[in-house]
Structures are given as C-alpha cells and as structure tokens.
Amino acid sequence: xxxxxxxxxxxxxxxxxxxxxxxxxxxxxxxxxxxxxxxxxxxxxxxxxxxxxxxxxxxxxxxxxxxxxxxxxxxxxxxxxxxxxxxxxxxxxxxxxxxxxxxxxxxxxxxxxxxxxxxxxxxxxxxxxxxxxxxxxxxxxxxxxxxxxxxxxxxxxxxxxxxxxxxxxxxxxxxxxxxxxxxxxxxxxxxxxxxxxxxxxxxxxxxxxxxxxxxxxxxxxxxxxxxxxxxxxxxxxxx
Numbered sequence: 001x002x003x004x005x006x007x008x009x010x011x012x013x014x015x016x017x018x019x020x021x022x023x024x025x026x027x028x029x030x031x032x033x034x035x036x037x038x039x040x041x042x043x044x045x046x047x048x049x050x051x052x053x054x055x056x057x058x059x060x061x062x063x064x065x066x067x068x069x070x071x072x073x074x075x076x077x078x079x080x081x082x083x084x085x086x087x088x089x090x091x092x093x094x095x096x097x098x099x100x101x102x103x104x105x106x107x108x109x110x111x112x113x114x115x116x117x118x119x120x121x122x123x124x125x126x127x128x129x130x131x132x133x134x135x136x137x138x139x140x141x142x143x144x145x146x147x148x149x150x151x152x153x154x155x156x157x158x159x160x161x162x163x164x165x166x167x168x169x170x171x172x173x174x175x176x177x178x179x180x181x182x183x184x185x186x187x188x189x190x191x192x193x194x195x196x197x198x199x200x201x202x203x204x205x206x207x208x209x210x211x212x213x214x215x216x217x218x219x220x221x222x223x224x225x226x227x228x229x230x231x232x233x234x235x236x237x238x239x
Contacts, residue, residue, distance in 0.1 A: 002191065002234040004166055005113050006157075007143075008175030009123030009130065011197040013106050014137055019098045020064065021199060026091045027068050030084050034076040046071045058150050060126035065092025096129055100136040106223040110142050113230050121146045122160065122173070124180065152180040154188055161188075172233050174226055182217055183209050191237070192217035193229045 010016035027046070028037045035042060050067045057063030068088045072080045113119055121143045123130050130148045134140050149156050161171055172191035175181025182192035186209070194217055209217075215236075218229040 001170065002172055002230070002237045003118060003170045004161075004164055004172075005117045005119045005230055006122045006160070006171065006173040006175075006185075007110060007119060008173070008177065008181045009121060009133060009137075010125065011176045012174065012181070012195055013102060013110070013121075013139060014133060015101045015103065017197060017199045019095050020061075023061075023064065023068075023091050023095050027072070027088060030080075030087055030091075031072055031075060033084065034079055042075055045075055049074075058126065059124050060129055061092050061095040062126050062129075064095070065089060068092065100133050102137060102139075103223050107139055107142070109223040109226040110139065112227040114142050117230065117234075118144050118164075120144055120160070120164075122149065122152065122156075123147070124149045124152050152177075152184060154184045157184055157188055157190070169237060172230060174230070178209055183213075186213050186216045190216070191233045193226055193233070194219040195223065195226065196221075 007013060024046075028042075031037055031042060046067065049071045050064065053063055053067050053070070057066055065088065068091070069085055072085065072088060110119060119142060121134065121139075123134075123146075125148070127148055134146055134148075140146060147160060157168075157171075157173070161168060168185070168189035169191075171185065172193060173181050173185040174193040174195060176195050176197040178194060182194050185192055196219065218232060220226060220229050
C-alpha cells in the first residue's frame with residue numbers, strides 16, 4: 001500500500017524558476033553590451049557552463065552566479081569590466097533574496113494528503129537557500145521530515161526509502177520536474193504525480209520516460225488536484 005508521499009519544493013510548493021528567468025534576462029542585458037545576444041551560441045554557452053559546473057557547485061543561485069561570471073568572461077573574451085562582473089554578482093544575490101510565494105492552494109493540498117499519508121519534503125539546491133525557503137514558506141510543520149539534497153536520482157530516493165524502511169512501491173513523489181521528481185522514482189518501482197510548472201529550466205526537461213511508464217504516474221494541472229491523484233495511485237497500489 002502507498003504509505004509515504006514526497007513533495008518537491010521549487011516550482012511545486014513555491015515559485016522559483018521565474019526568478020532565475022529574470023536573472024537570465026539581466027545577464028543577457030549585461031552581455032549585450034559586448035556581443036550580439038541574438039546569437040544562440042551565447043545562450044548555449046551559458047547552459048553548457050551551468051551543466052559542466054553542476055558537479056562542482058551543485059544546483060541553485062550560487063552556482064548560477066558563478067556560471068554567469070565564467071560565461072561572461074568567455075564570450076566577451078575577457079573584455080567584460082569589473083563593474084559589469086559586479087553587476088552579475090548582484091543579480092545572483094537578488095535571486096537568493098527573493099520572497100517565498102506559495103503556489104495557490106498548495107498548502108491545503110499538502111495538508112489534505114497528510115491526513116491519510118505520511119509526507120516528506122525532498123528538495124534539492126543550495127542548503128542555506130533551501131532552508132530559508134522552507135522556513136519562510138510556513139509549511140515545515142506539515143512534513144514528517146525535510147530532506148535537502150544535492151541531487152535527485154535513484155540513489156537519493158533509495159536512501160530516503162531505506163530510512164523509512166519502505167519499498168519503492170509504497171512511495172509516490174509529487175513534483176514539477178519529470179527528470180528529478182518523477183523518473184528516478186518510477187525507475188525504482190515507485191509512483192509519481194506530475195504537476196507541470198509554466199516554465200522549466202531546460203536541463204530539467206530532459207528525461208527518459210516513455211509510454212510504458214504512464215501507468216505509474218498521473219498529471220494534474222494545479223495543486224488542488226494532488227490529493228485526488230494520490231488517492232487514485234493508492235487504489236492502484238492496493239489493486
């Protein structure tokens with residue numbers, strides 16, 4: 001039977017990607033003083049740098065800021081000024097300081113699920129930033145445990161399930177990212193509730209899910225649909 005429900009944080013419980021998009025637009029404005037920002041190679045260079053740096057800096061605003069600076073130096077061939085580099089650092093700081101705004105109806109949805117299942121928050125990113133978001137969200141009291149992880153893969157979910165002494169089939173993950181929230185859990189034999197966010201980082205859009213995985217996941221348009229989706233999956237596990 002379905003016993004534990006995991007919830008993602010960024011763009012599942014609270015808004016996040018929009019602030020990164022704003023930072024990207026400011027990055028483009030700064031770089032536009034030196035190169036043609038209409039050149040797709042500039043955006044490709046930024047994405048490639050971020051991906052390359054994930055193993056060093058991890059996910060989050062700090063890694064993004066360092067990648068912006070590195071990319072800016074590379075694409076301008078070292079011509080970018082110290083003042084503009086400082087501006088990019090300030091852009092990164094602004095992302096770290098953005099307010100936490102819950103998605104409409106999400107607290108009620110989590111509370112509803114928590115009435116019949118244990119719930120845990122599993123979110124990835126910079127430790128300090130994620131701790132701040134959790135505290136400011138006002139939702140920490142709903143979760144039995146809060147896991148802030150550096151990566152969401154099968155090894156991470158396997159560890160969490162082992163700590164709860166559960167089999168993968170007893171676990172479902174709720175999140176906006178197919179790559180990080182849904183696919184690894186399904187690969188283990190668990191279940192997923194996909195709640196698409198209106199914008200998604202390109203890196204998180206890549207996944208290997210196919211038609212064969214469809215019976216193990218449901219998609220809802222908004223947080224209000226999460227409790228019903230969880231109950232539907234619970235009936236599937238019972239069957």
